[in-house]
Amino acid sequence: MDTRENQLAKSDAASGYFRRALLVSVFFPLAAAFGQQTSPHLLDLSLEELGAVKVDSVFAASKFSEKVTDAPSSVSIVTRQEIQQFGWRTLAEIIRSVRGFDITYDRNYTYIGVRGFNRVGDYGSKTLLLVDGHRMNDLVFDSTFIGTEGFLDVDTIERVEFIRGPGSALYGGNAFFGVISITTRSGADVRGVEAVASYGSFDTRSGRLTFGKKFSNGLEFMLSGTDYASDGPARLYFPEFDTPENNHGIAYRADGDRAWNLFGSLSYHDFTLRGGYVSREKDVPTGSFGSRPNDLNNTLDDRGFIELAYAHTTENGWALSGRASYDIYHYQSYVEYPLEKGGKYVNNDSADARWWGFEAGASHEFFNRFRFSMGVEFRRSIDLKQANYDEKPRYVYADVTDEQEVFGAYVDGNFQITKWLKAVGGLRYDHYNSFGETVNPRFGLIVEPLKDTSLKLLYGEAFRAPNSYELAYNSLAFIGNPTLQPERIRTTELVAEHYFDAHWRAAASVFQNDIIALITSRMDAGGAATSINGGDARVRGTELEVEGKWGGGTLLRASYTRHLSEDSETGKELENSPRDSFRAQGAFPIFGEKLSAGLELLYQSDRFTARRDRTGDTWLVNATLLSRELRPGLEISASIYNLLDDHYRVPGGSEHKQDRLEQDGRTFRLKLSYRF
Amino acid sequence: MRAFYRTHILTALALFTGSSAARAESEASVKAAYLFNFAKLVEWPSSAFSSGKAPLVIGVMGREAVGDELARACASATAGGHPVEVRRVSMSEVRDCHLVYVPESERGDGAIAAAQGAPVLVVGEGENFARRGGALAFVKDSGTLKFDANPAAAARNGLTVSAKLLRVARTVVPK
Numbered sequence A: 001m002d003t004r005e006n007q008l009a010k011s012d013a014a015s016g017y018f019r020r021a022l023l024v025s026v027f028f029p030l031a032a033a034f035g036q037q038t039s040p041h042l043l044d045l046s047l048e049e050l051g052a053v054k055v056d057s058v059f060a061a062s063k064f065s066e067k068v069t070d071a072p073s074s075v076s077i078v079t080r081q082e083i084q085q086f087g088w089r090t091l092a093e094i095i096r097s098v099r100g101f102d103i104t105y106d107r108n109y110t111y112i113g114v115r116g117f118n119r120v121g122d123y124g125s126k127t128l129l130l131v132d133g134h135r136m137n138d139l140v141f142d143s144t145f146i147g148t149e150g151f152l153d154v155d156t157i158e159r160v161e162f163i164r165g166p167g168s169a170l171y172g173g174n175a176f177f178g179v180i181s182i183t184t185r186s187g188a189d190v191r192g193v194e195a196v197a198s199y200g201s202f203d204t205r206s207g208r209l210t211f212g213k214k215f216s217n218g219l220e221f222m223l224s225g226t227d228y229a230s231d232g233p234a235r236l237y238f239p240e241f242d243t244p245e246n247n248h249g250i251a252y253r254a255d256g257d258r259a260w261n262l263f264g265s266l267s268y269h270d271f272t273l274r275g276g277y278v279s280r281e282k283d284v285p286t287g288s289f290g291s292r293p294n295d296l297n298n299t300l301d302d303r304g305f306i307e308l309a310y311a312h313t314t315e316n317g318w319a320l321s322g323r324a325s326y327d328i329y330h331y332q333s334y335v336e337y338p339l340e341k342g343g344k345y346v347n348n349d350s351a352d353a354r355w356w357g358f359e360a361g362a363s364h365e366f367f368n369r370f371r372f373s374m375g376v377e378f379r380r381s382i383d384l385k386q387a388n389y390d391e392k393p394r395y396v397y398a399d400v401t402d403e404q405e406v407f408g409a410y411v412d413g414n415f416q417i418t419k420w421l422k423a424v425g426g427l428r429y430d431h432y433n434s435f436g437e438t439v440n441p442r443f444g445l446i447v448e449p450l451k452d453t454s455l456k457l458l459y460g461e462a463f464r465a466p467n468s469y470e471l472a473y474n475s476l477a478f479i480g481n482p483t484l485q486p487e488r489i490r491t492t493e494l495v496a497e498h499y500f501d502a503h504w505r506a507a508a509s510v511f512q513n514d515i516i517a518l519i520t521s522r523m524d525a526g527g528a529a530t531s532i533n534g535g536d537a538r539v540r541g542t543e544l545e546v547e548g549k550w551g552g553g554t555l556l557r558a559s560y561t562r563h564l565s566e567d568s569e570t571g572k573e574l575e576n577s578p579r580d581s582f583r584a585q586g587a588f589p590i591f592g593e594k595l596s597a598g599l600e601l602l603y604q605s606d607r608f609t610a611r612r613d614r615t616g617d618t619w620l621v622n623a624t625l626l627s628r629e630l631r632p633g634l635e636i637s638a639s640i641y642n643l644l645d646d647h648y649r650v651p652g653g654s655e656h657k658q659d660r661l662e663q664d665g666r667t668f669r670l671k672l673s674y675r676f
Numbered sequence B: 001m002r003a004f005y006r007t008h009i010l011t012a013l014a015l016f017t018g019s020s021a022a023r024a025e026s027e028a029s030v031k032a033a034y035l036f037n038f039a040k041l042v043e044w045p046s047s048a049f050s051s052g053k054a055p056l057v058i059g060v061m062g063r064e065a066v067g068d069e070l071a072r073a074c075a076s077a078t079a080g081g082h083p084v085e086v087r088r089v090s091m092s093e094v095r096d097c098h099l100v101y102v103p104e105s106e107r108g109d110g111a112i113a114a115a116q117g118a119p120v121l122v123v124g125e126g127e128n129f130a131r132r133g134g135a136l137a138f139v140k141d142s143g144t145l146k147f148d149a150n151p152a153a154a155a156r157n158g159l160t161v162s163a164k165l166l167r168v169a170r171t172v173v174p175k
Helices: A002-011 A016-027 A029-035 A040-044 A047-052 A080-085 A091-096 A244-249 A468-472 B002-019 B027-041 B065-073 B091-096 B108-115 B151-156 B163-168
Strands: A075-079 A101-105 A110-114 A127-131 A157-164 A178-184 A192-200 A204-214 A220-230 A235-237 A250-252 A257-268 A271-283 A297-313 A319-338 A344-366 A370-391 A395-401 A405-418 A421-432 A436-447 A453-464 A487-499 A504-516 A519-523 A529-533 A537-550 A554-567 A580-591 A595-604 A618-628 A634-641 A649-651 A660-662 A667-675 B056-061 B082-089 B099-101 B121-125 B136-141 B144-149
Touching: A040 B027, A047 B027, A047 B144, A047 B163, A075 A080, A080 A157, A080 A580, A080 A595, A080 A618, A091 A101, A091 A110, A091 A157, A101 A649, A244 A250, A370 A468, B027 B056, B027 B065, B027 B099, B027 B121, B027 B136, B027 B144, B027 B163, B056 B065, B056 B091, B065 B082, B065 B099, B082 B091, B091 B108, B108 B121, B144 B163
Parallel strands: A127 A178, B056 B082, B056 B099, B099 B121, B121 B136
Antiparallel strands: A075 A157, A101 A110, A157 A178, A192 A204, A192 A667, A204 A220, A220 A257, A235 A250, A257 A271, A271 A297, A297 A319, A319 A344, A344 A370, A370 A395, A370 A405, A405 A421, A421 A436, A436 A453, A453 A487, A487 A504, A504 A537, A519 A529, A537 A554, A554 A580, A580 A595, A595 A618, A618 A634, A634 A667, A649 A660, B136 B144
């Protein structure tokens, strides 16, 4: 036996490194790697070859910048260039362009669905939304605002990172199906003034002014404001309301939408002061919550935050970060109902939340092989109120005060064992004043078996904590449940990524999501609704994507996803869960920079509605012509959305009489932008 | 027997380790490789070196990872017969370098001004750096890293950018 081992050792003796690795690795496999250096072969590449090397990097997957292929998740990145090229108007339109993500618009809010899961009434709460690292999910409903109620004008976005899979091991609550992380444009990027005006279907008009600059002393600022208004379709027909007293189902001029937002950042060396505010008022035409389509029904949502963030890299390579923030969320809805004896009364529903938060983190790479990160987070409500009352005659149904306090701490690390094998792992502890503690881990192995190929085997757990609405709201028709536990998910995923050459890339994913103890609304014996931890579900999926990119802005991308979802109790397919989705996007220069085209095809198969009807499938084609630098500083963009005029439908939530809600047909937008 | 299999597996692993090469790289290491190439493909006047054996000094401003990558990669490298020396430098030391790399976090305009008239190649970041008088500038392009060149700016500092470098540049700023 000894002789054989010796022979084997001898056959490797050509390299002393290998022999050392062989001997040492039995006892201390980690030590072998320290001697290696990163990519000395890069020096041997020609300039042409260097120019073809991919340097795509992602931050939000591990809270430090790393190559996409090294990240312990399936990652997609959307850049500002694509947002312009495809004429996307809202974050929702960006999100639905990305493999594995979909959206549902109920003519008021837009909800994010991920990997075949978008239960109606979830408010997009199972995805964590970050703006420059700041948590955007609100404290009352956990909602993510992605439509016209979105926090940012999408033209102030530099890039959006989509991190699929459970992220609670780093981010705590809401990072259930994934994390969407937005980076805003810097002052240096804006460099001057941008003035933008746009006009589109339904008298939709919008204006934006953005200022930005970086001074030679390092001071940098960006300030942007947008004003938006839309009349919406003048007539919307809802067959469910087709009675004489409801104008034969026609909601007339009932879909108005007004929003404004301000966002700014000011940086000096390691410090950034950042803040923003959005206010949106929406007329709700759908007769939701038992109202009538032509009666008053509108919602107002205000969301804002201000924060001071710190980021510093020490002389010996420690990356330190911290932030202190103050957030507000205000929601108000007015809904008019008929009085039995004639006339009308108005019901006023509202939520008010203010909270502050602290975060600190540190990250360091040891021996060029071992990356270690840790951090803590603390969040506490200042105000957390919900109220519901009738005005004249005044009757108070709900007047609830709640509080929330969350503490979280995480450690995360990755270890480059050999040049082709990396192990990642981490866990996070969270404590909520409501239900107590939860610990969520993630592990993974990242293998690079061949040049240009990366395989990731990943496992992770995540949770969404019950929110203030589910825990504490109390009225005639809804009773909060203070004993709710978090809903949980366990995900196992295999990701494969391959770069064919400088232009083509392919990615594939196979995953299984086991969702446990979903927070679900149920009727109690007295006829009031309450939330319980009831219902498990499983989603299995396959995702395939091919992408080609060339200099000068040419892009080709196609993806296919198949998601098979199942309610564990009934064995039935989940509602609003498209089995098959297909996406294709192409951007082509026509006359160089002067004129280019962006074409997008989005297909989604038939989905079940909440009442087990079907939506029918969806075919969306969007086209944008973009002209840059026709005159210095001038940019013109013309878009047609839903070119095929597909009046597709999405499932309606329980607040709607409509089981299916028809979406807008063909619309257009013309946008003029001038920078000076 | 177990020990035998274990050894087998480890040998296989060790062989694999040697044979693989990375496909997507960190930005810092690609920049380091570019900088080394720049040092080889730009011609300095002989007066810029005290002797034929004097080092070619590459200065990196700020605390970017590019500096570490470059120092590691160039440990025993030469450019134009000169040993390459990598230093971290501040604004006041720009003129002590042959090539200075100014990351985004540092003052690009300041470095261009500081190097004016001295045989220093100033390499910076972004679309506008070369237009503002930097000799070379890194730019991102479809997930890859390219560079813009301003040979006239280099010439004002007495440097000649080789045709090979200009051929590969994404954009060459006209005079």
